[in-house]
Amino acid sequence: MNKAYKFRIYPTEEQKVMFAKTFGCVRFVYNKMLADKIEYYEKTKKKLKNTPAQYKKEFEWLKEVDSLALANAQLNLQGAYENFFRSPQVGFPKFKSKHKNRESYTTNNQKDSIRIEDRGIKIPKVGYVKIKQHRDIPINYILKSATISKTPTGKYFVSILFEYVEDVLLPELKNIVGLDFSMKELFVSSNGETVEYPRFYYLAQDKLAREQRKLSKCQRGSSNYRKQRVRMAKVYEKVANQRRDFLHKISRKITNSYDVVCVENLDMKEMSQTFNFGKKVFDNGWGMFTVFLDYKLSDEGKRFIKIDKWFPSSKICSHCGMVKEEMPLSERVYVCECGFICDRDINAAINIKNKGKLQLA
Numbered sequence: 001m002n003k004a005y006k007f008r009i010y011p012t013e014e015q016k017v018m019f020a021k022t023f024g025c026v027r028f029v030y031n032k033m034l035a036d037k038i039e040y041y042e043k044t045k046k047k048l049k050n051t052p053a054q055y056k057k058e059f060e061w062l063k064e065v066d067s068l069a070l071a072n073a074q075l076n077l078q079g080a081y082e083n084f085f086r087s088p089q090v091g092f093p094k095f096k097s098k099h100k101n102r103e104s105y106t107t108n109n110q111k112d113s114i115r116i117e118d119r120g121i122k123i124p125k126v127g128y129v130k131i132k133q134h135r136d137i138p139i140n141y142i143l144k145s146a147t148i149s150k151t152p153t154g155k156y157f158v159s160i161l162f163e164y165v166e167d168v169l170l171p172e173l174k175n176i177v178g179l180d181f182s183m184k185e186l187f188v189s190s191n192g193e194t195v196e197y198p199r200f201y202y203l204a205q206d207k208l209a210r211e212q213r214k215l216s217k218c219q220r221g222s223s224n225y226r227k228q229r230v231r232m233a234k235v236y237e238k239v240a241n242q243r244r245d246f247l248h249k250i251s252r253k254i255t256n257s258y259d260v261v262c263v264e265n266l267d268m269k270e271m272s273q274t275f276n277f278g279k280k281v282f283d284n285g286w287g288m289f290t291v292f293l294d295y296k297l298s299d300e301g302k303r304f305i306k307i308d309k310w311f312p313s314s315k316i317c318s319h320c321g322m323v324k325e326e327m328p329l330s331e332r333v334y335v336c337e338c339g340f341i342c343d344r345d346i347n348a349a350i351n352i353k354n355k356g357k358l359q360l361a
Helices: 013-044 060-064 067-086 205-216 223-257 268-274 279-284 286-299 344-360
Strands: 002-010 103-108 115-117 120-123 127-132 142-150 156-163 176-181 187-189 260-264 303-307 333-335 341-343
Touching: 013 060, 013 067, 013 103, 013 142, 067 103, 120 142, 120 156, 127 156, 176 223, 176 344, 187 344, 205 223, 223 286, 260 286, 260 344, 286 303, 303 344, 333 344, 341 344
Parallel strands: 176 260, 260 303
Antiparallel strands: 002 127, 002 156, 103 142, 115 120, 120 127, 142 156, 176 187, 333 341
16 A cells, blocks of 8 residues: 655755756656657657657756656656547646746655655755654655655645555444535535535635735736745645645544545536536535545545446435436425425435445445
8 A cells, every 4th residue: 555745845055956956857858758759750650769868968967866756757758648649638748837836856765765864854866855744654664755846935845655564454334425515515415414615715815816916016037026926826825725624624524434435426627617616616625525535534444435427416316216307506405206305415415325335235
């Protein structure tokens, strides 16, 4: 099994320069390899197999950074490139922008080249970097790789991937719940429970608008422009941290309360466009919430079941099983010919739970 821990790191000015150089080299190799692949395919209609090593003779400064970081850039590109030919709908790989404010690279642990000790972490080509370690790492965990990232606000983080073998005691799957996505709340459960979502982005919109107006009046590239961009990034970062913290707490509460959780496998991007929900869908954070639920339940040997998005959970009567032909969003109460009357979302959550039971069996 794999598990990742994310810690904040505090590099020196020299180490920041090395990180910036590595970010740049990784981006350069990715873009150069992608450009060569495109040119070769246009000429021969064949796929080009290229590696970072073949560029080091022409661009000797690539030798100054971690070679495994460049190798991981190659793997990322190759995966995206092959995915496009297998499924064109996923989209063709895009060039990485030099002006993107969020940067990262991944390096692998070879012969203890990455290790944590004495309140620091050793990173290849960079050296020991001060780390804020807020939790202990179990002794039986094997360090596999580390991803170094820089946020738009200038903070540095390292996400460390560990591999471990652990015998998970499988609980008896008794408590089952169905969760139905809701725009008003975060979700409605088959037990009738709801969780009010604080709408962090909505509450921060006025402040974001003020900061955006200030940024628009600054000359692009100036010192004031860079300072104001960081101020804006800090507001976005706070909203993201609030949302993540809230979803972690709710997903932990559900994991502790239930053995099986059933949800619909929704396409949130499609929903935002189809029903004109727009930013409300992304502020809700349903996709992130389901990811948190999935790994928390898996860690404890519990089950996370996704129901097909085409399953008509809102149209089925959870009492008699009759399916309505139409159920517009304006109808908030489900009324069936059998006499069953129920809140629309609770009825859908019960149907999701029942469908999950069938898949579980």
